[in-house]
Amino acid sequence: MSATYVRAEVASFAAAPVLGVAAAVAAVLTVFSGRYGFHRDELYFLVAGDHLAWGYVDQPPLTPLAARLSTAVFGDTPSGLRVVATLACAATVVVVAAIARELGGGRAAQVLAAACTAVSGFVLAVGHLVSTATFDMLAWVVVCWLLLRLLRTGDRRLWLAVGAALGVGMQNKYLVALLAFALLAALLATGPRDVLRGRWPLAGAAVALAVALPNLWWQAAHGWPQLTVAGGISADDGTENRILFVPQQIVFLSPVFVPVWIAGGLRLWRDPALRWARAFAPAYLILAVVVVASGGKPYYCLPLLLVLLAAGCVTAASRPRAMWPAVAVTAVVSALISLPVLPPGEVGVVNAVNKEQGEQIGWPELAVAVDQAWSGVPAADRPRAVIFAQNYGEAGALAYHGAIRGLPAPYSAHMGFADWGPPPDSATGPVLLVRQVGADPVERHFTGCEGAGHVNNGRDIDNEEQDAVIVLCTGPKEPWSQLWPSLRHYY
Incomplete structure (x- = not known):
């Protein structure tokens, strides 16, 4: 010793x-x-x-x-x-x-x-x-x-x-x-x-x-x-x-x-x-x-x-x-x-100190807003349509709460979602986009984009997804397999 x-x-x-x-x-x-x-x-x-x-x-x-x-x-x-x-x-x-x-x-x-x-x-x-x-x-x-x-x-x-x-x-x-x-x-x-x-x-x-x-x-x-x-x-x-x-x-x-x-x-x-x-x-x-x-x-x-x-x-x-x-x-x-x-x-009382409190609120409402926008996609076009989320939080919320409402599985090019694959090239549109206010205007990769709604958590909680933008586009500018590297992002 x-x-x-x-x-x-x-x-x-x-x-x-x-x-x-x-x-x-x-x-x-x-x-x-x-x-x-x-x-x-x-x-x-x-x-x-x-x-x-x-x-x-x-x-x-x-x-x-x-x-x-x-x-x-x-x-x-x-x-x-x-x-x-x-x-x-x-x-x-x-x-x-x-x-x-x-x-x-x-x-x-x-x-x-x-x-x-x-x-x-x-x-x-x-x-x-x-x-x-x-x-x-x-x-x-x-x-x-x-x-x-x-x-x-x-x-x-x-x-x-x-x-x-x-x-x-x-x-x-x-x-x-x-x-x-x-x-x-x-x-x-x-x-x-x-x-x-x-x-x-x-x-x-x-x-x-x-x-x-x-x-x-x-x-x-x-x-x-x-x-x-x-x-x-x-x-x-x-x-x-x-x-x-x-x-x-x-x-x-x-x-x-x-x-x-x-x-x-x-x-x-x-x-x-x-x-x-x-x-x-x-x-x-x-x-x-x-x-x-x-x-x-x-x-x-x-x-x-x-x-x-x-x-x-x-x-x-x-x-x-x-x-x-x-x-x-x-x-x-x-x-x-x-x-x-x-x-x-x-929650707004403590959200400034611990913003993670606010990030637990509003996800079902996001799915509701996307579902309402999805209802504007003609039934004949839905087999070719895609729901595309800008970040993993939105995509995760739509994968869980959207599935409850019968929405198709979302796609995203953020973090691990990018590795789980782009939509098939046969998915020529329409494309329903969801993104945060002030985020990268991903619409530039798509055609015929028009506002289709926004997200409101109903409680005036200033979290990252409050007032998120929902945009309906006619389709991607190029096949998803070619577009995916440009869409991918890590932060």
Whole structure:
């Protein structure tokens, strides 16, 4: 055993109260899971789940697979789809409590860490919806917990488990590679460096590569389209992401938790008893620099904030009179912002803070508007007619809500929909187009275009599809097979 390691004793895991907190947040998420409707991304995942593959242009396969399994078991509804998100959120709560335990937290600290995680705004938001961020958050905290356990015990065989967790995370989102980079750089800078020596780290890396390889192979075979997507996100939102980085670090968990996670970072850095874990403090700073420099989304740093929060809860647990009222206040505020608590017509109150709330409203109304426009297509022309959506949200909504109304399957050249094929060249028109206001005027690729309606969600919610344009064209200017490359877009 290397002298670097100190086999610190840890308290017993507070299983009953921690699992109670996890069950409570799962119950809340379940109650509100069907309150509004599907999110635009969820509608996309439903269709992607019907086209299972080892990869997609904008993501690895895990989230669409999870969507497919959840709806197959629990039903093709928002509540059925979101069971997997609820379970992932509850698991995240338990793992953060386990992280607090690794960092010297007793029963009170573990329960506090679980509670702070459960009521945090971003955690509730991604726990309510099925998204890549939902499973990414869980993968990151699992990697952190396993690495902390490895560092505390000195059991290098745990590199195999770390590698497996990284590989699974890569099958969901490549961002977990940023975590690996930040932790590796921090370990090299602050130690313990000898944990990186020997065959076990290499074996762990091999496991990670083996688990992630099918999707990496798919991306390589298709020219690494995800790099194109990532570049587009950075180009479109990079400046805004940099400006909002610090404010969003403050609000992601809760402004009242900021002193706790700052204290946790300082504790990791300064406490001699945690010298083996001090790399996690600079790892957060390294990750923050990378995210800001690349124009990435500020929430990429959230899982490491949860580690710092867990470290801070070990100290904060000694002040229950201050912390538990803060947890209660955070729970109320986070629920209002992150969950569909308000009546649908009042979502505008919180939409400016969390725009994902508004993206769960208006999809049935979009299908109704398209159905009304479709009724203007003569019955004799419908066998050759096409419904074409500008983005994956519209296409996903029409695939789900449109099918209920008897509309034909939509086509789109956005993201994965482009890979699922253009209409046949025999579909010479008419073409019913749906696009956002201010979006690329796709009508230029078609002939005889006239306005056929617009979308109104009926609640005056300013989301991305409110007032979307519906246009009826006589047909495409060239066969779909030739037109498709010009129509394809990634952002």
